[in-house]
Amino acid sequence: MSSPLSLTILGCHSASPKANAHPTSQVLELRGHIFLIDCGEGTQVRLRKSKVKFSRIKHIFISHLHGDHIFGLVGLISTFGMMKRTEKLHVYGPKGIKELILTQLKITASFTTYPIEFIELSNDESEVVFEDEKVRVSTIPLEHRIYANGYLFQEVNPPRKLNLPLLEDLGVDKVYYGKLQKGSDVEHENKLIKSDDVCFVESPKSYAFCSDTVYRPQIVPLIKDVFLLYHEATFLETEADLCQKTKHSTALQAATIANAANAKHLILGHFSARYNDLTMFVSEAKQVFENVELAETLKRFYFE
Amino acid sequence: MSSPLSLTILGCHSASPKANAHPTSQVLELRGHIFLIDCGEGTQVRLRKSKVKFSRIKHIFISHLHGDHIFGLVGLISTFGMMKRTEKLHVYGPKGIKELILTQLKITASFTTYPIEFIELSNDESEVVFEDEKVRVSTIPLEHRIYANGYLFQEVNPPRKLNLPLLEDLGVDKVYYGKLQKGSDVEHENKLIKSDDVCFVESPKSYAFCSDTVYRPQIVPLIKDVFLLYHEATFLETEADLCQKTKHSTALQAATIANAANAKHLILGHFSARYNDLTMFVSEAKQVFENVELAETLKRFYFE
Numbered sequence: 001m002s003s004p005l006s007l008t009i010l011g012c013h014s015a016s017p018k019a020n021a022h023p024t025s026q027v028l029e030l031r032g033h034i035f036l037i038d039c040g041e042g043t044q045v046r047l048r049k050s051k052v053k054f055s056r057i058k059h060i061f062i063s064h065l066h067g068d069h070i071f072g073l074v075g076l077i078s079t080f081g082m083m084k085r086t087e088k089l090h091v092y093g094p095k096g097i098k099e100l101i102l103t104q105l106k107i108t109a110s111f112t113t114y115p116i117e118f119i120e121l122s123n124d125e126s127e128v129v130f131e132d133e134k135v136r137v138s139t140i141p142l143e144h145r146i147y148a149n150g151y152l153f154q155e156v157n158p159p160r161k162l163n164l165p166l167l168e169d170l171g172v173d174k175v176y177y178g179k180l181q182k183g184s185d186v187e188h189e190n191k192l193i194k195s196d197d198v199c200f201v202e203s204p205k206s207y208a209f210c211s212d213t214v215y216r217p218q219i220v221p222l223i224k225d226v227f228l229l230y231h232e233a234t235f236l237e238t239e240a241d242l243c244q245k246t247k248h249s250t251a252l253q254a255a256t257i258a259n260a261a262n263a264k265h266l267i268l269g270h271f272s273a274r275y276n277d278l279t280m281f282v283s284e285a286k287q288v289f290e291n292v293e294l295a296e297t298l299k300r301f302y303f304e
Numbered sequence: 305m306s307s308p309l310s311l312t313i314l315g316c317h318s319a320s321p322k323a324n325a326h327p328t329s330q331v332l333e334l335r336g337h338i339f340l341i342d343c344g345e346g347t348q349v350r351l352r353k354s355k356v357k358f359s360r361i362k363h364i365f366i367s368h369l370h371g372d373h374i375f376g377l378v379g380l381i382s383t384f385g386m387m388k389r390t391e392k393l394h395v396y397g398p399k400g401i402k403e404l405i406l407t408q409l410k411i412t413a414s415f416t417t418y419p420i421e422f423i424e425l426s427n428d429e430s431e432v433v434f435e436d437e438k439v440r441v442s443t444i445p446l447e448h449r450i451y452a453n454g455y456l457f458q459e460v461n462p463p464r465k466l467n468l469p470l471l472e473d474l475g476v477d478k479v480y481y482g483k484l485q486k487g488s489d490v491e492h493e494n495k496l497i498k499s500d501d502v503c504f505v506e507s508p509k510s511y512a513f514c515s516d517t518v519y520r521p522q523i524v525p526l527i528k529d530v531f532l533l534y535h536e537a538t539f540l541e542t543e544a545d546l547c548q549k550t551k552h553s554t555a556l557q558a559a560t561i562a563n564a565a566n567a568k569h570l571i572l573g574h575f576s577a578r579y580n581d582l583t584m585f586v587s588e589a590k591q592v593f594e595n596v597e598l599a600e601t602l603k604r605f606y607f608e
Contacts, residue, residue: 016383018349041345041346041349042349044345045323045326045345045346048323065412065413067412071379071382074375075345075371078375079319082320096411097411100407103407104404104408107369107401108369108370108375109370109450110371145413146413
């Protein structure tokens with residue numbers, strides 16, 4: 001694998017407040033980026049607990065404008081201001097997010113010390129919303145009670161890695177390693193060592209965040225071969241009727257998407273408050289997809 | 305004393321988020337009323353932890369529109385809707401609170417199932433904002449960086465209580481107790497027992513909530529002889545210069561107000577995040593007012 005990917009869950013429960021169930025928010029770390037995804041109420045306190053440095057957050061992606069995914073954003077934005085942040089913040093979310101935040105900042109006299117760029121979304125087709133030399137982020141159109149997108153984070157240009165056992169076999173001096181990794185060929189004991197022969201590039205990592213949504217097989221081509229899929233599983237199959245009504249998914253449906261997309265790993269979240277025991281979500285999902293885990297507040301999933 | 309009064313602290317820290325420091329919110333219970341005062345982010349989760357029944361909250365009083373006193377309100381209002389509340393909610397707060405909440409409810413498609421009445425305040429003089437046969441609530445104009453009010457909750461018509469030792473001495477049959485308590489005189493062994501002779505009324509309880517504010521002796525006449533005073537003490541005297549700048553008070557200033565008002569009890573809160581050890585707040589306040597305690601998240605202060 002190329003670069004490490006980590007996902008820290010700040011909240012993974014649906015909207016009804018319980019003493020120890022927090023609404024959706026998570027932090028993705030990929031190629032040096034810290035991306036915040038959704039921002040339910042109380043996110044900033046759990047960010048503090050997670051030890052993620054506030055100043056490293058430059059991009060915030062909001063799936064949809066239901067309160068359990070957005071009510072913590074204005075508090076975080078205000079706190080950035082109290083911390084005298086100067087660096088620009090980029091906020092991606094459905095059309096309306098700018099008015100939602102700016103109205104609150106104005107009425108609460110929470111003037112920010114830094115610029116905010118709102119990237120408002122209204123497209124029903126997938127689109128690239130962020131791209132640099134390391135990561136590309138595109139939307140995954142979902143189907144919920146209001147306009148909603150998931151996000152696909154894809155590593156691009158994964159770094160070349162050295163085939164260390166081969167280099168040792170060839171007896172190449174370590175002083176050449178840097179050059180070889182960067183793509184230059186070198187001469188060693190009168191033999192040309194080609195960079196491409198001693199370096200390799202593993203498949204790039206990717207993460208798909210899909211919440212909230214009804215079962216939607218149309219997303220499968222967009223997330224084909226994804227490394228890690230987070231898919232909501234608000235209900236179990238016993239409550240499948242509620243999924244259609246509230247536009248949510250069951251654990252089995254989430255796993256069916258993971259299986260069809262040939263994902264490597266699946267994490268389930270957005271559990272309804274009606275379930276005290278979540279182990280059934282795993283067993284239901286495992287009927288069609290083995291490599292599944294449950295999201296858990298302040299749990300960090302780390303993949304080398 | 306007449307009726308019990310209890311104050312449950314849901315949060316008592318200033319705006320900067322820390323892992324275990326929550327912004328202002330508290331629940332006052334007086335004569336069967338449950339009043340919510342201020343509603344910083346995450347209030348609904350701490351309400352759950354406090355075991356206060358959401359449905360018993362009918363009146364919410366907001367001191368001012370800074371985020372650490374208001375950002376939790378829209379989430380609570382949305383949750384009331386998810387719980388299918390039907391009873392009217394009364395929200396008291398500075399002008400602008402209605403637009404703040406309604407804009408969010410509209411954009412987040414959080415339709416409420418119940419009516420909300422916003423009582424918007426802009427008066428610089430104290431005014432009565434709520435009154436029934438048991439409790440009167442009036443504003444306490446404060447001085448902060450934006451328009452702010454404290455609130456004075458006063459018990460009215462405290463219940464008549466029976467002088468039980470006297471009734472036993474007189475040998476009055478218990479069947480007459482109800483009548484006597486309600487104010488009727490009764491005949492007992494050919495003697496007239498006057499209700500007023502065997503009943504008494506203790507001094508009514510009252511609670512003054514004063515946060516956020518710079519030191520403001522003008523409030524003393526408004527809260528004269530108050531039973532319980534909660535006064536902000538964001539800083540210690542060593543940071544008195546910050547009080548003027550940020551329009552906050554020191555522990556000594558809060559205690560000076562309590563002493564001048566002849567309060568029975570003082571609770572300090574709204575502590576700045578800069579202090580890890582809060583014991584200095586008590587010792588500083590005790591220089592001028594002995595009966596002082598510190599607010600603490602989820603602590604319940606109970607007074608018979």
